[in-house]
Amino acid sequence: MTKPLANSLAAVLAALAVSAAAPSQAETVVMPHGLTVELPEGWSLDGSPEGEVSKSGLRRVQFVCESEACETTRETCTILMRSKDVEGADDTAKLRALYASPLDRYFRLRAVLRSTSKDAEIRKPLELVRMGDREWYRVETDARHNYKSGLFTETIVNGLYVGMICKTCETGEERYQGGLKILMSLKSNAAAASLR
Amino acid sequence: MRTTPAFRRSEEAPPAEAFTIEVTIGLQDRIAAACFAYADLFAAARRRLLHLLIWVVLALLAMAYYSSWQESGHLGTRAFLSRFGADLLGLGGLPILVVAVPVLAYYAIQPALVRSRLKRWYRDEKLDQPVTTTYRFEPGGVAVASPRGRSVLACRRIDGLSEGPAHIFIRMRDVEDVFALPRSALSAQQIADIQAWVTSCHVGGPGTTRPFPELDTPPHRHEALLSTRFELTEEDRAVALGWQMERPGTRRRRRRGFILAFLVTALIPPLIFGFLWFLDSERVPLRYAFPLFLEMFAGTFWRYVLGLWAIIAVIILLHPWMRRRHARQLARQMQKRVQAYELEVRLYDDGLEVWQDGLCSGFEWAGFDRIERQGDHLILLRQRGEPLILPLRALDGDKLAIFQRIVDSHMGGGSHRPEAGA
Numbered sequence: 186m187t188k189p190l191a192n193s194l195a196a197v198l199a200a201l202a203v204s205a206a207a208p209s210q211a212e213t214v215v216m217p218h219g220l221t222v223e224l225p226e227g228w229s230l231d232g233s234p235e236g237e238v239s240k241s242g243l244r245r246v247q248f249v250c251e252s253e254a255c256e257t258t259r260e261t262c263t264i265l266m267r268s269k270d271v272e273g274a275d276d277t278a279k280l281r282a283l284y285a286s287p288l289d290r291y292f293r294l295r296a297v298l299r300s301t302s303k304d305a306e307i308r309k310p311l312e313l314v315r316m317g318d319r320e321w322y323r324v325e326t327d328a329r330h331n332y333k334s335g336l337f338t339e340t341i342v343n344g345l346y347v348g349m350i351c352k353t354c355e356t357g358e359e360r361y362q363g364g365l366k367i368l369m370s371l372k373s374n375a376a377a378a379s380l381r
Numbered sequence: 382m383r384t385t386p387a388f389r390r391s392e393e394a395p396p397a398e399a400f401t402i403e404v405t406i407g408l409q410d411r412i413a414a415a416c417f418a419y420a421d422l423f424a425a426a427r428r429r430l431l432h433l434l435i436w437v438v439l440a441l442l443a444m445a446y447y448s449s450w451q452e453s454g455h456l457g458t459r460a461f462l463s464r465f466g467a468d469l470l471g472l473g474g475l476p477i478l479v480v481a482v483p484v485l486a487y488y489a490i491q492p493a494l495v496r497s498r499l500k501r502w503y504r505d506e507k508l509d510q511p512v513t514t515t516y517r518f519e520p521g522g523v524a525v526a527s528p529r530g531r532s533v534l535a536c537r538r539i540d541g542l543s544e545g546p547a548h549i550f551i552r553m554r555d556v557e558d559v560f561a562l563p564r565s566a567l568s569a570q571q572i573a574d575i576q577a578w579v580t581s582c583h584v585g586g587p588g589t590t591r592p593f594p595e596l597d598t599p600p601h602r603h604e605a606l607l608s609t610r611f612e613l614t615e616e617d618r619a620v621a622l623g624w625q626m627e628r629p630g631t632r633r634r635r636r637r638g639f640i641l642a643f644l645v646t647a648l649i650p651p652l653i654f655g656f657l658w659f660l661d662s663e664r665v666p667l668r669y670a671f672p673l674f675l676e677m678f679a680g681t682f683w684r685y686v687l688g689l690w691a692i693i694a695v696i697i698l699l700h701p702w703m704r705r706r707h708a709r710q711l712a713r714q715m716q717k718r719v720q721a722y723e724l725e726v727r728l729y730d731d732g733l734e735v736w737q738d739g740l741c742s743g744f745e746w747a748g749f750d751r752i753e754r755q756g757d758h759l760i761l762l763r764q765r766g767e768p769l770i771l772p773l774r775a776l777d778g779d780k781l782a783i784f785q786r787i788v789d790s791h792m793g794g795g796s797h798r799p800e801a802g803a
Contacts, residue, residue, distance in 0.1 A: 240454055287676040294665045294673075307669055 216246050218266055218345050223370035225363050227252025231261070243267050250363050258355040259333070262364045264371075265348035276341040280320060283339060284311065293337075297324050300350075302332035317369030325360075336361045342373045399519040400574055404566045406527070407511040412499045413548045414561035416492075422714060427491045434484045441477045445469060475657065505630025512765065516560070518578045521593030522739075523551070525560065529766035530748065533595045535739035536588035542579040549575060554584050555719040556740065596741060605727035605734075607783050611775035612721050618712035619705075620758045621770045626704050639697055646689035650682040726771060728787050733761075735769070744769070746791040 212224045214234050224230070228250050236246035244266040250258070273279030284290045290311055298305045309325035316323070321338040328334045333352040340347050349371075351364030416423065445468055453464040468474065487494075503509045514527040522535040540552035549572060551560040564572070582588030625631070654674065658664050665673075696703075722737040732745040750762040759776075761769040776784050 287673040287680060291665060291670060291673045291677075294669055295661075295663060298665060299663045 214246070214248075216264065216266070217244060218268070218342075219374040220264075220266070220342065220345075220347065221370075221372050221374060222264065222367050224248060225366045227255060228262075228363055228367070236264075236266070242269060248367060252363075255363070258353045260351060260353040260355070260361065260363055262349060262351040262367055264367075265346075265350065267346040267348075269346065271341055271344065271346055273341075276344065277320065279341040279344065280313070280322065280339075283341075284322060293324065297326050297335060297337045301326040301335045302328040304329050305332070305334075308334065316365065317371070319371070321368070334360070336364060338368060340371075342371070345373075347371070399517065400578075402516045402518070402562070402567070402571055402575070404514055404516065404562055405511045406514050406561070407563075408500065408503055408509040410548065410561050410563050411503055411508065412496050413545070413563075414550070414559050415499050416496060417543070417545070417548075417550050417561060418557055418559045421718070422711075423492070423495050425714075427488060430484060430488055430491070434481060434488075437480055438477055441480065445473050445477075448473065475660070479653070479656075501634065502630070505628065505634075506767075508765065508767070510765070516562075518575065518582075519591075519593060520581065520588055521591035522582065522588070522596060523560075523578075524595055528748070529763070530742060530744040532740070532742045533593070535593050535596050536582035536586060536591065537584055538739040539579065539583045539586075539588075541583050542576060551575070551579065553740075555722060557715065557719060596739065605729055606787050607728040607780060608725060609775045609780055610723055610725045611772055612723050613770075614721070614772075615709075615712045615716040617758065617770055617772050618715055619709045620755055621760070621768075622708035622711050623705060624753070624755050624758075624760055624768075624770075626708060635700075639693065642693050643690060646693060647686050649689065650685045651678060654682075726775065728784070730791070733769075749792050751792070752788060 212229075213221055214224060214230055215221050216234050216236065228248055231247040231249040234246060236244045238244045246264045246266075248262045248264070250260040250262075271279040271282065273282045284293060293311055294307065298307070306327040307324065308327040309323065311322060311324040313320055314323050315321075316338070319340050319342075321340045323336070323338045325337070326335045333354055334356070336349075336351040336353075338349045349364070349368055351361045353360055353364075355361075446465060449465040449468045450461055452468075453461040469477075500509075512527045512529055514525060517524045517526075522533060523539070524533045525531065534553060538554045538556065540554045543550040543552060547565070548561045548563055549567070551562070553559065562575070567575075578588075580586070582591075651674070654677070658670060658674075664670070722740075725736040727734045727736065732743055732748075734741060734743045744763065744766070748763050748765065750764045753760040753762060757773045759771040759773065761771060763769070773781065
């Protein structure tokens with residue numbers, strides 16, 4: 186078998202695999218509080234969809250990317266939920282209240298830099314951005330060599346604090362492609378939430 | 382500091398011969414004398430600070446203990462102890478550090494601060510000029526003469542000798558002063574002479590039986606123009622102390638202190654924040670933190686500053702009352718330290734004398750500056766010495782009129798009338 190033939194065959198096989206896998210692997214994860222996300226191809230749930238609740242009452246649901254591309258980026262994401270009430274009239278007001286004070290913003294920067302690595306940099310400042318159909322407080326860090334950089338986002342869904350942290354070894358301009366897809370797929374089933 | 386025992390009954394002290402020592406008493410000697418005479422009060426003030434710190438630290442520890450207990454999730458002693466230890470070494474321990482470090486620093490430098498305050502006081506009161514003082518030691522007592530006045534003490538008013546590194550102090554019984562003689566101005570022989578003199582001339586010593594003509598037969602052959610007796614009470618002392626607190630120099634420094642307090646408090650919130658930021662090992666780099674600090678100052682800190690300024694304003698308003706209270710407390714302490722003697726004030730043509738048992742002080746009219754009236758007291762200000770206080774109750778009947786007439790005819794200037802300072 187000649188080399189070009191082998192290449193084209195591999196490409197066809199890959200295309201077949203994608204077209205066959207894509208519909209079947211768009212897995213929907215149903216989490217507590219009526220929240221759902223859709224996992225892109227190559228991503229899977231790490232642990233239970235119920236997640237684990239820490240002593241401070243923060244629920245963590247973890248996702249990990251196991252695709253070929255992720256072998257180098259080793260991207261992971263964690264969705265955080267806290268049922269504690271946030272002050273504010275509606276979700277938008279509550280979200281804005283999260284970082285109304287510069288002191289809170291300071292401690293947010295301190296926390297994300299700390300959880301990234303020593304001497305980490307802020308890649309994108311802490312600000313409100315619209316991603317998907319929601320507003321998020323987003324901050325991105327750039328780690329030093331050999332550490333994972335992070336994307337830290339927070340929003341309020343029906344009064345519930347929802348955070349999402351994605352970590353990657355990627356150092357290029359395009360980062361968190363999988364993570365952002367999960368983020369934008371976040372949906373709340375209020376009826377389901379009220380049933381729980 | 383070595384203190385020569387006042388009592389040496391076993392050995393018969395040789396009766397010291399009369400000798401005279403002339404010493405220039407400078408500012409440092411006056412400071413040393415005041416530090417020595419009031420050592421107990423200064424030490425008590427210093428101790429009080431430490432006690433206060435201990436209570437504050439205990440309260441802070443209790444608060445840290447409670448919060449650590451809450452945060453350790455009641456998971457037992459081990460979890461609590463590790464949490465408590467981590468809290469104390471981390472940010473949780475900072476309030477204790479913030480309180481303890483300045484207080485301990487103040488505690489450490491308090492003696493130096495006392496000396497510098499005394500120095501400022503003597504400078505303000507123009508008592509900082511060196512004065513040549515003659516001490517005439519006699520078997521029956523000591524006579525001290527300087528341009529500021531003249532004092533004669535019988536041996537029964539001499540308490541003993543204390544030796545410091547730079548001074549020897551002749552302590553007096555029931556007198557809130559001490560003779561501080563600088564070692565540098567004395568020869569070894571003179572020091573030995575004074576030591577020998579004190580072994581004989583002190584309360585209960587053989588010197589008390591020796592006659593001292595100057596006290597036994599007053600130098601003034603003629604009758605005093607006016608003579609009055611009174612005892613110095615706690616209230617008199619409080620008035621004198623209160624008067625001291627209102628001297629122009631003291632008021633100026635107080636004003637300056639308050640202005641400084643306003644400036645410093647404006648800097649406290651950013652300084653505390655900067656300090657905490659600096660101590661934090663996980664601190665956010667300044668390039669990210671600085672804009673937030675600016676925002677904090679514009680948004681919140683100025684409110685703290687205003688709050689602190691309001692506290693200072695309240696302190697300024699309450700300060701006159703606090704000063705009076707402090708003067709009363711200090712007067713009570715001082716009254717307790719010494720036995721009160723009946724004082725007799727005698728006015729002569731050439732000056733004024735204050736007599737008490739075994740002690741006489743004389744001041745020439747020329748040395749007086751003016752008289753201030755402070756409520757029920759007259760403060761007799763002298764050009765080169767501490768003022769005298771005379772309660773008006775000692776000048777009952779027509780004595781006040783006589784006193785005024787004598788003062789008018791003998792004191793120079795026009796502002797000396799008691800009413801002038803009322």
